[in-house]
Amino acid sequence: MRFDLADLRCEWDLDWSQHHVNHGSFGATPRVGQVALADWRQRAQRNPNSFYRWELMPAVASARANIAEFLGLAADEVALVRNSTEASNIVLRGMALEPGDEVVVFEQEYGAVTLAAKRAAGLAGARVVEIPAPLEFTDGMLLGAFASSLTGRTRLLVVDHITSMTARVMPVVELSRICREQGVAIAVDASHAPGNVDVDFTGLDADFWFGNLHKWACAPVATGALVIGARQRAAHPALVTSWFDLEPYPLPFDMLGTLDYAPWLATPAVLDFISGFGWQRWRAACRERAAFGRDLLRASLGLPADETALHVPMALVPLGVHGGALEANGFCRALGERHAVQAAVTTYRNELFLRVSGQVYNDEADYQALAAGVCDLLGR
Ligand SMILES: Cc1ncc(COP(=O)(O)O)c(C=O)c1O
Numbered sequence: 001m002r003f004d005l006a007d008l009r010c011e012w013d014l015d016w017s018q019h020h021v022n023h024g025s026f027g028a029t030p031r032v033g034q035v036a037l038a039d040w041r042q043r044a045q046r047n048p049n050s051f052y053r054w055e056l057m058p059a060v061a062s063a064r065a066n067i068a069e070f071l072g073l074a075a076d077e078v079a080l081v082r083n084s085t086e087a088s089n090i091v092l093r094g095m096a097l098e099p100g101d102e103v104v105v106f107e108q109e110y111g112a113v114t115l116a117a118k119r120a121a122g123l124a125g126a127r128v129v130e131i132p133a134p135l136e137f138t139d140g141m142l143l144g145a146f147a148s149s150l151t152g153r154t155r156l157l158v159v160d161h162i163t164s165m166t167a168r169v170m171p172v173v174e175l176s177r178i179c180r181e182q183g184v185a186i187a188v189d190a191s192h193a194p195g196n197v198d199v200d201f202t203g204l205d206a207d208f209w210f211g212n213l214h215k216w217a218c219a220p221v222a223t224g225a226l227v228i229g230a231r232q233r234a235a236h237p238a239l240v241t242s243w244f245d246l247e248p249y250p251l252p253f254d255m256l257g258t259l260d261y262a263p264w265l266a267t268p269a270v271l272d273f274i275s276g277f278g279w280q281r282w283r284a285a286c287r288e289r290a291a292f293g294r295d296l297l298r299a300s301l302g303l304p305a306d307e308t309a310l311h312v313p314m315a316l317v318p319l320g321v322h323g324g325a326l327e328a329n330g331f332c333r334a335l336g337e338r339h340a341v342q343a344a345v346t347t348y349r350n351e352l353f354l355r356v357s358g359q360v361y362n363d364e365a366d367y368q369a370l371a372a373g374v375c376d377l378l379g380r
Pocket of ligand 1: 025083112113212
């Protein structure tokens, strides 16, 4: 099978002795991103005094404007952050929770973000309420479960747009509508959204939205975006207080002291590169690969075909094995060490799953190696 954009495999400097079928977790930037990173770093190091004093902040503002345009927003609506972990901490620490308050998350919320919610809640004497959400739940059931979790103490819902554990697209627009009606704040953890799906910021009435560009937009690692609604800005400063602290949003987020800003600065080069092929075509090429990998793996495991069209380039395949994080990590490591397959093995409700990713650097052999490796480890 020859996938669309197959020639682009050579644009990545991945270790080709391995099969990389987990773009979703950490992304991977093409050579154009690595070159831009190196250029910005060299520019900083050739004349640090001039770079950090005069060149850096205009360059950051320009990169931010470019990233905002890519997201369909104005330059002053988006704050740059290093990743979703940082963004979630900014959101949660600024919530001014009080004893008895409740922060709601779905069962499949990303673990580190749930921990940040628990820390913020714990410090305030508030609590985190986890909504049970079995895999078979429809969108309607998720909305119903959320509506019935609401109490007079519910302050905030934190919800993944695309879940990490289960690669599910959550009904975030409808959830944001319920939140607005009920006077509850909503933070959309859109870590997997930029570059992957169109984000409708008009329909999505969220107090907070954050996403990683280093996943599906293929930006260099440490490029995240955080959108804080006008009502919430004053209470949600950057985690790091620095020279721009008294400037209006989002400028304080631009200035974090002396550090490596190259990932943000290099991101426009990658966005330009991908937009040259057209984002819709690029996304379809990624989904095509993920669907191929899913189908091949299911067939190899003797599972019935799954006809569902993929909306994102990630698919979940059950491994038919019980286990938690320990077993998932063990399986993931064994796939790498014994079969040269770098994959994401997730666990949900004590069942293991293979989350198959598709990116334009993937070819048929990657998924064949995945299927062979999984079957071998399962003794099939
Ligand atoms: C839904 C979700 N939230 C948060 C994160 C954390 O992203 P990062 O490690 O880049 O901060 C991830 C990473 O996979 C994620 O999938």
